[in-house]
Structures are given as structure tokens and as C-alpha cells.
Amino acid sequence: MKQTISVLVENRAGVLNRITGLFSRRAFNIESLAVGVTDDPTVSRITIIVDSGNSVVEQVEKQLNKLIEVIKVRTLEENTFIGRELMILKVNANNKTRQDIMTICEIMGAKVDDISPTSMTMELSATPEQLDTFQAMMRPFSILEVVRTGVIAVQKGGGKI
Amino acid sequence: MNGAQALIESLLQEQVDHIFGYAGATICPVADALKEHPEIAYTLVRTEQNAGHMASGYARISGKVGVCMVTSGPGATNLITGIATAYMDSIPMVAITGQVPSHLLGRDIFQEVDITGAVAPFSKHSYLVKDANDIPRVVKEAFHIASTGRPGPVLIDIPIDVQEQKLKGEFSYPEQVNIRGYKPSVKGNELQIKRVAEAIARAKQPLICAGGGVWLAHARDELLELAEGCSIPVVKTMMGLGLVPTDHPLNMGMVGAHGNHCANQALAKADLLIMVGTRAADRAMVDPVDIQRRMATIHIDVDPAEIGKNMQAAIPLVGDVKVILRQLLDRDIPVTDSATWLERLKDYRKAELSRQFPRREGYVFPGTALRRLGQRLEEDAVVCVDVGQNQIFACKYLPQKSGRLLTSGGLGTMGYALPAAVGAQIAAPHRQTVVVCGDGSFQMAMNELSAVRAEGLEIKIVLFRNHTLGLVHQIQSRSPYHGPFGVALDGSPDFETIASAYGIPSITVSDEDKLDGALDSFLGEKGSCLLICEVHPDVGTND
Numbered sequence: 278m279k280q281t282i283s284v285l286v287e288n289r290a291g292v293l294n295r296i297t298g299l300f301s302r303r304a305f306n307i308e309s310l311a312v313g314v315t316d317d318p319t320v321s322r323i324t325i326i327v328d329s330g331n332s333v334v335e336q337v338e339k340q341l342n343k344l345i346e347v348i349k350v351r352t353l354e355e356n357t358f359i360g361r362e363l364m365i366l367k368v369n370a371n372n373k374t375r376q377d378i379m380t381i382c383e384i385m386g387a388k389v390d391d392i393s394p395t396s397m398t399m400e401l402s403a404t405p406e407q408l409d410t411f412q413a414m415m416r417p418f419s420i421l422e423v424v425r426t427g428v429i430a431v432q433k434g435g436g437k438i
Numbered sequence: 439m440n441g442a443q444a445l446i447e448s449l450l451q452e453q454v455d456h457i458f459g460y461a462g463a464t465i466c467p468v469a470d471a472l473k474e475h476p477e478i479a480y481t482l483v484r485t486e487q488n489a490g491h492m493a494s495g496y497a498r499i500s501g502k503v504g505v506c507m508v509t510s511g512p513g514a515t516n517l518i519t520g521i522a523t524a525y526m527d528s529i530p531m532v533a534i535t536g537q538v539p540s541h542l543l544g545r546d547i548f549q550e551v552d553i554t555g556a557v558a559p560f561s562k563h564s565y566l567v568k569d570a571n572d573i574p575r576v577v578k579e580a581f582h583i584a585s586t587g588r589p590g591p592v593l594i595d596i597p598i599d600v601q602e603q604k605l606k607g608e609f610s611y612p613e614q615v616n617i618r619g620y621k622p623s624v625k626g627n628e629l630q631i632k633r634v635a636e637a638i639a640r641a642k643q644p645l646i647c648a649g650g651g652v653w654l655a656h657a658r659d660e661l662l663e664l665a666e667g668c669s670i671p672v673v674k675t676m677m678g679l680g681l682v683p684t685d686h687p688l689n690m691g692m693v694g695a696h697g698n699h700c701a702n703q704a705l706a707k708a709d710l711l712i713m714v715g716t717r718a719a720d721r722a723m724v725d726p727v728d729i730q731r732r733m734a735t736i737h738i739d740v741d742p743a744e745i746g747k748n749m750q751a752a753i754p755l756v757g758d759v760k761v762i763l764r765q766l767l768d769r770d771i772p773v774t775d776s777a778t779w780l781e782r783l784k785d786y787r788k789a790e791l792s793r794q795f796p797r798r799e800g801y802v803f804p805g806t807a808l809r810r811l812g813q814r815l816e817e818d819a820v821v822c823v824d825v826g827q828n829q830i831f832a833c834k835y836l837p838q839k840s841g842r843l844l845t846s847g848g849l850g851t852m853g854y855a856l857p858a859a860v861g862a863q864i865a866a867p868h869r870q871t872v873v874v875c876g877d878g879s880f881q882m883a884m885n886e887l888s889a890v891r892a893e894g895l896e897i898k899i900v901l902f903r904n905h906t907l908g909l910v911h912q913i914q915s916r917s918p919y920h921g922p923f924g925v926a927l928d929g930s931p932d933f934e935t936i937a938s939a940y941g942i943p944s945i946t947v948s949d950e951d952k953l954d955g956a957l958d959s960f961l962g963e964k965g966s967c968l969l970i971c972e973v974h975p976d977v978g979t980n981d
């Protein structure tokens with residue numbers, strides 16, 4: 278089962294290294310990982326998605342907590358958080374296909390960032406599942422490049438970790 | 439004041455009185471600063487790994503943080519095994535490494551290695567110091583992290599230019615540490631304490647399994663008080679050995695794959711298992727799933743990550759073991775109704791203690807030698823045990839009084855015993871200090887006889903000479919393997935001559951009838967002594 282772990286860490290060199298190192302040596306698999314500084318410049322937030330059972334996730338959480346530079350760890354419960362991922366996708370496009378691509382973009386809410394006689398580049402911020410759908414819809418046009426940021430997440434409501 | 443002087447000043451603030459180390463170019467400024475402070479003694483090892491083991495032995499006996507210090511590159515990489523060994527056994531240690539100049543970091547210059555990166559998987563924390571003004575804070579934090587919560591080794595890597603850098607203003611040592619991501623739990627949750635007390639009161643066949651965490655928390659007295667107060671028998675893991683003396687009526691010996699039969703019988707029949715300061719690792723708890731299924735379990739440990747890692751305990755209790763045991767004792771748990779249980783265990787125990795060892799003409803059986811050695815040791819002796827058959831025999835059969843048995847339990851590092859004994863005796867010069875090792879493990883560390891000699895130590899070394907890497911020989915002699923390979927210790931030196939080259943006398947014994955006399959002269963020797971027991975190479979740990 279996919280689970281989302283939100284981690285607050287010291288914004289310092291080497292911290293990310295310790296976190297990813299922990300995952301590899303304990304044989305925990307990372308699906309995605311996204312890092313960015315928070316409103317407090319000394320703190321970064323890392324959102325990690327793991328695809329594992331509950332007991333593994335509990336161990337991940339405890340092992341993360343043991344790292345000195347980890348300030349807080351929370352596994353976000355399903356449906357209690359907003360999770361988004363950004364994708365930038367480039368496809369082959371010509372006079373014949375451009376309109377069809379545009380239609381899909383409109384349906385999915387993707388924004389066109391760049392266009393050339395032979396290609397189109399779009400961005401879409403959505404849930405990972407929606408991105409998967411968009412990507413699948415673009416595949417017939419022949420995708421040139423895709424880049425995804427990994428999910429970032431915050432809890433719904435007034436709560437914070 | 440420069441960074442190196444600030445480092446020494448900080449170590450003095452931490453009451454450091456001994457450093458185990460090895461010299462090298464990138465640690466010279468620190469050596470220069472240390473030279474001015476004879477109140478910190480220094481032992482030069484013969485290979486860096488042993489600086490780690492000495493610091494470990496020192497820490498385990500003094501109860502303080504052990505300190506080792508080496509140069510960059512090969513000095514640092516040689517120390518790695520010492521750090522990993524300490525990590526696996528949760529030994530409080532601060533390791534200081536010199537590093538190449540900070541502006542050249544990352545260029546692979548002479549003797550540069552990324553040591554903080556290399557030790558990340560098996561250190562509690564590490565620092566690469568980039569500014570000398572940070573040194574007092576870093577040292578304060580390092581000692582705090584190494585010695586609190588679940589203890590462990592912390593590395594401080596200091597580039598040579600930072601050691602030479604002048605500090606801004608006066609040296610000042612922080613009063614307190616404030617690390618927002620590090621707040622180990624101390625007190626146990628009262629509700630859980632209540633549940634534990636109730637479970638103990640209900641149990642008919644309770645059993646305590648005590649591990650190294652009890653030693654680390656200095657909670658031996660509390661453990662005994664709980665066991666005695668509630669009449670609960672105790673098995674120990676390898677790291678918990680010595681917590682309950684062998685002749686204590688509640689002692690059931692060492693549990694696990696290489697443990698005493700009586701301990702494993704007790705574990706097989708208990709209805710409540712109280713694990714205290716143990717991670718319930720594979721060697722001690724061979725089949726955790728089966729244990730969970732058969733009995734109620736309580737797990738008391740300072741490290742929340744240990745709860746549920748190897749075994750899912752019914753009642754987890756996180757916090758400092760000493761504090762938690764005190765909380766439990768304050769509850770006046772009724773004496774459990776365990777009379778029948780204790781009676782039954784008494785028979786198991788008797789059978790184990792009267793176990794007959796095999797005899798072979800021209801050889802000494804390790805179990806026999808260790809039993810007789812143990813009877814002769816002083817009340818608070820420190821016995822440092824190596825790895826291999828010698829470790830299993832000593833852990834199973836060496837009678838323990840109120841002293842210590844130090845061994846590398848988690849990593850099983852051959853060559854641990856002698857350097858650990860050096861550190862232990864430096865920490866407690868008046869305690870009888872004994873080493874038990876095999877001819878393989880002794881050859882991994884015998885260069886440290888120099889430290890024994892230089893420091894004028896009195897260490898009694900028992901060497902079981904079987905001319906082979908015994909434990910591996912034993913494993914290879916059984917299915918699925920097809921016989922020993924690559925384990926014969928051909929070309930080994932004459933250990934008597936080696937010892938005498940260091941000014942240490944030796945006694946060799948190959949006849950069990952002469953064992954008592956040999957042990958008496960060995961232990962009666964003023965100063966260090968080597969006792970070589972001739973052991974048949976085919977001896978097995980279950981014989």
C-alpha cells in the first residue's frame with residue numbers, strides 16, 4: 278500500500294544523504310521523494326512515498342526519528358491530506374495532432390508551456406493518479422520527455438506536523 | 439586559541455582523561471595541543487581498529503564515553519571496524535578523525551576519504567566541522583548524543599585547517615545542548631507501567647530476558663531487585679551476561695542459538711517474557727514469531743525502533759531502563775505465584791551446571807578450563823572474550839560473580855578482546871582483567887601487547903590453541919559443507935616466544951590433571967601472563 282510520510286529536517290548539508298542512506302541500508306523502497314525548504318529557512322520538509330505494509334512503514338518512521346537531524350516524522354493517513362505532484366511532459370505534435378492534444382489538456386487542466394512546429398510541452402499539477410492518466414493519454418502522440426517532481430503533501434484542515 | 443586547542447579544552451570539559459589513538463599528518467595540530475595537557479593520558483595503539491576497541495573497553499568499565507583519535511584516510515578507514523563494533527553493541531564513544539584541508543575536500547587529495555559518509559550506516563551521528571568556532575558546541579553535542587538515549591559512537595571529522603584556525607574571542611563551552619530532533623524518552627508511560635505490573639502479577643511462569651541495555655543504563659541493581667522481589671527467573675543475552683551471578687538462584691544462563699540449554703528450556707516454557715534492554719536479535723531469539731504466539735511479551739527499551747523490529751511485543755514500554763524499572767518497583771508488584779515454575783527450573787539449572795565435559799588425552803577442553811578459571815577469579819573481575827568457539831564456551835560456561843564479561847556481541851569482531859581489556863584496565867586499574875581468545879583472534883590483535891607493556895598493565899590472557907579457526911572449522915565440518923577449508927592456522931608463531939618478546943611469561947597446558955596448578959600459577963603471576971591451553975581442533979561447542 279502506498280503511504281505518504283512527511284518529515285521535517287534540519288536544512289543542512291548531508292541530511293538528505295542520511296535519509297536516503299537509511300532507506301537503502303534498511304532495504305526500504307522509496308517510490309518518490311521531494312524536498313524543499315519551509316517557511317523557517319532552517320527547516321526543510323521532505324515528502325516520501327513508500328509502497329509497503331504498515332509494519333514496514335512504522336519501522337521507517339521510527340528509524341527516521343532516530344536520525345539526529347530529523348525533527349518530526351508523520352505518516353499521513355489516507356484522505357486526510359492534499360498530495361500533489363508536478364509533471365512536465367513533451368510530446369510530438371503537428372498540424373494534425375495539435376488540436377487533439379489541446380482537447381486532452383483542457384479536460385485534464387494541463388497548461389501549455391511551449392510549442393514548436395513539431396512538439397508541445399505541457400505542465401500539470403495534480404494527484405499522481407491523474408498524472409498517470411494524462412501521461413497515458415499522451416502516449417499515442419509519442420512522448421519525447423517526461424519529468425515528475427514526486428508528491429508533496431500537507432494535511433487538510435488547521436493541523437500541522 | 440586555535441581549533442585544536444579548543445578541541446582539547448572541550449574534551450577536558452567533558453572530563454576526558456584518556457585518549458586511544460594513532461598519529462598522522464592531518465591530526466598533528468591536535469597532537470600538539472594535547473602535548474600541553476598531561477592530564478589527558480594517551481595510548482598509542484598499533485592499528486587504528488584497536489583504538490576503537492580500547493575506547494570501547496574503557497567506556498564499558500568506566501561508564502564514561504570512550505575517546506579515540508586517528509588521522510585521515512587510512513587511519514580513518516582502519517578505525518571503521520572499531521566504530522561498527524561499538525555501534526552494534528551501543529557503546530558510548532566519540533571518535534575524532536583528522537581530515538585534509540577543507541578547501542581541498544572532494545578532490546581526492548592525498549589521504550582524503552569521506553569518513554563521515556563511510557560510517558553513516560553504523561554511527562549514531564557524525565560531524566564534519568567546517569569552522570573552528572563550532573568545535574565547543576560540536577563536542578558538547580557529540581558527548582551528549584553518544585552517552586544518552588541508546589548510546590553509540592559519534593564521529594567528529596576535523597579538517598587540518600580548521601584545527602589551525604584561530605577562534606573568534608574567548609573559548610566558551612556551552613552549558614546545555616539543544617538539538618530539536620533529539621529528545622530521548624526517559625520516563626515510561628504510566629499507563630503502560632500499570633499494564634506491565636498487572637501482567638507480571640498475573641503470570642505463573644514469568645521470565646526476564648536481560649540484555650546489554652541494562653548494563654548501559656546502569657540498572658543491574660534495579661533488575662535484581664525486580665527479579666528477586668517478584669521471584670522471576672532471568673535469562674540473559676550475550677550482551678547481558680554477568681547481570682545475574684551464575685550461582686544466583688534465579689539465574690538461568692544465556693539464552694539463544696549458542697546459549698545454555700536451561701535458558702532455552704525456560705524460554706520454551708514461560709508464559710510471560712519480560713525483555714529488558716535487549717533488541718531480541720536473531721542469535722538470542724531464534725524464533726521470535728513462535729515466542730510471540732506462545733506467551734505474553736513485554737518489551738522495555740530506550741530505543742522505540744527496537745520495539746516491533748524483531749519481535750512484536752504485546753506491551754511495549756519505552757524509556758530509560760533504570761527509570762522504568764524504578765517506576766515498576768515503586769508499584770509494589772505482588773510476588774508472583776511462581777513456586778512450581780521455579781522448582782521446575784531448578785532441575786534444568788542443576789542439569790546444566792553439572793554437565794560433564796568430554797576429556798581427551800593430551801588436550802584441554804575449553805569448558806573445563808573456563809569453569810575452573812571462573813572459580814578462581816576475583817569477585818569483580820573483568821573478562822574480555824573474543825569471538826569464535828572461545829566466545830561461545832566462555833559465555834556458556836565461565837562462572838560469573840559480580841564482575842563483567844565484555845565481548846563483541848553484535849558484530850562478532852575477532853580481535854576485540856585484547857584491546858578491550860587494555861581499555862578496561864586503564865579504566866579500572868585495580869580490577870583483575872582477563873582475556874579469553876582463540877589462536878586466530880589473538881593473531882588479529884596481538885600487536886597490542888605493546889600497549890600492555892607500555893602501560894605496565896596486568897592482563898591475564900587465556901589462549902585456546904586449536905591451530906584452526908575453530909568455529910568456522912566446526913561449521914564447515916557439518917552439512918551442507920564438505921569439510922574444513924581455509925581455516926588451518928599454518929605458520930602461526932610460537933606464542934610463548936611472542937609473549938616473551940614483550941616481556942610476558944607464559945604457561946602451556948595440555949593435560950587436564952595439570953590444569954589447576956597451571957591456573958594457580960597463571961593467576962598468581964605478578965603482571966601479565968599468557969596461558970596457552972592445547973585444544974583439539976575437532977572440539978565442538980555442543981560437546
Ligand SMILES: Cc1ncc(C[n+]2csc(CCOP(=O)(O)OP(=O)(O)O)c2C)c(N)n1
Pocket residue numbers: 824825826827828829850851852875876877878879880902904906907908909910
Ligand atoms: C574480523 C572477523 N573475521 C572473520 C570472522 C569470522 N569468524 C567467526 S569465528 C572465527 C574463528 C575464530 O577462530 P579463533 O579465534 O581461533 O577461535 P576459535 O573458534 O578457534 O575458538 C571466524 C574466522 C569474524 N567473526 N571476525
